[in-house]
Amino acid sequence: MLTSAVTESAMTSAVTPAAASPATPAAQARTLLLNASMEPLCIVSVHRAVLLMMCGKATVLETDGRMLHSAHVEMPLPVVISLTRYVHVPMRRPVPPTRRTVLQRDSHRCAYCGGGADTVDHVHPRSKGGRHEWTNVVAACVRCNHRKADRLLHELGWELPFTPRAPRWSIAFGSGAVRADPLWAAYVAA
């Protein structure tokens, strides 16, 4: 997309990760790319991040202390970078609340008991007019979902620990395959 003009191949062969780490191996690490306005744009490979930085197209905002080494360059592993020039991004379609995206938004935690969640619950039950939208869905474990059935929270004396809303990470985290780095949190906060 934005960076398609830049090829990764040169850096892929030139940069090797530092010594093995218990965290994500440096070669597989991902970097959060922000626009110059500090809005999250997407997630790129570390190699692409390094390329953007070496071309002067991006600057580093966060590193995780690990170093990348190559014949030509030695630099801290970039965790968050921002473009030096603002790139206009056309409006993108919002991500719909699906089982996968809702579980992802709620970190696979049941909104009612805090346990591991596999299902999605409509806070205001659909049978009572509740709509299928981000503000009315939460991750729930099978047990809580079953116990709640089509009742309202106040009927059960239950409360939500947060106000459900659409995630802001529709762009950056849409793939679901990428594990968010804790250092990204400040930049993608809802």
Ligand SMILES: [Zn+2]
């Ligand atoms: Zn539960």
